[in-house]
Amino acid sequence: MVVGKPLFTEEEIQAKVRELAGMISSDYEGREPLVVGLLKGAFMFFSDLVRHIRVPLRIDFITASSYAKADTTGEVKIHCDMREDIENVDVLLVEDIVDTGITLNYLRERLLARAPRSLKICALLDKRERRIVDVPIDYRGFEIPNEFVVGYGLDYDNKYRNLPYIAIFKRSD
Numbered sequence: 605m606v607v608g609k610p611l612f613t614e615e616e617i618q619a620k621v622r623e624l625a626g627m628i629s630s631d632y633e634g635r636e637p638l639v640v641g642l643l644k645g646a647f648m649f650f651s652d653l654v655r656h657i658r659v660p661l662r663i664d665f666i667t668a669s670s671y672a673k674a675d676t677t678g679e680v681k682i683h684c685d686m687r688e689d690i691e692n693v694d695v696l697l698v699e700d701i702v703d704t705g706i707t708l709n710y711l712r713e714r715l716l717a718r719a720p721r722s723l724k725i726c727a728l729l730d731k732r733e734r735r736i737v738d739v740p741i742d743y744r745g746f747e748i749p750n751e752f753v754v755g756y757g758l759d760y761d762n763k764y765r766n767l768p769y770i771a772i773f774k775r776s777d
């Protein structure tokens with residue numbers, strides 16, 4: 605397996621992050637959202653995004669997984685849940701990539717059951733072709749083709765997360 609040339613360069617990603625943070629800052633004017641990062645994949649996107657959001661905010665994380673190597677198991681496991689109480693709170697869930705939508709749909713239902721004031725979703729990448737469950741994405745970075753990608757937090761077998769760009773991961777033959 606090899607990492608191909610960048611699908612999105614570091615500069616393109618950073619420009620998109622600033623654009624998303626700008627929209628979020630305007631929409632949340634006068635409010636103090638709780639921004640929740642989905643680990644591990646969203647760690648880099650999350651930290652870049654929050655540093656450009658201009659409203660006061662709090663942060664929390666959920667560690668979940670639904671993937672075994674390069675294929676989905678269709679089953680979501682919560683390894684570490686968030687610590688903040690979200691009742692009557694404006695929650696913004698930050699995800700690296702929406703693929704089948706199973707993970708996000710599961711987490712969304714779980715969070716909505718805790719009665720937040722609002723719940724919005726921000727995802728850097730949208731692999732729309734692969735969608736099985738329809739989930740609303742309020743802030744979308746890039747739509748991508750049906751390819752497995754790594755870098756900028758996204759992994760294959762917990763590797764390549766540190767790449768500052770996003771690339772397609774392919775068999776070498």
Ligand code: IMP
Pocket residue numbers: 645670671676699700701702703704705706707708731751752753754758759760
């Ligand atoms: P979903 O539940 O199928 O939408 O999958 C969402 C999760 O699968 C993401 O949070 C990623 O961790 C992982 N995932 C989906 N597509 C990719 C990919 O192309 N590269 C790396 N991880 C992916």
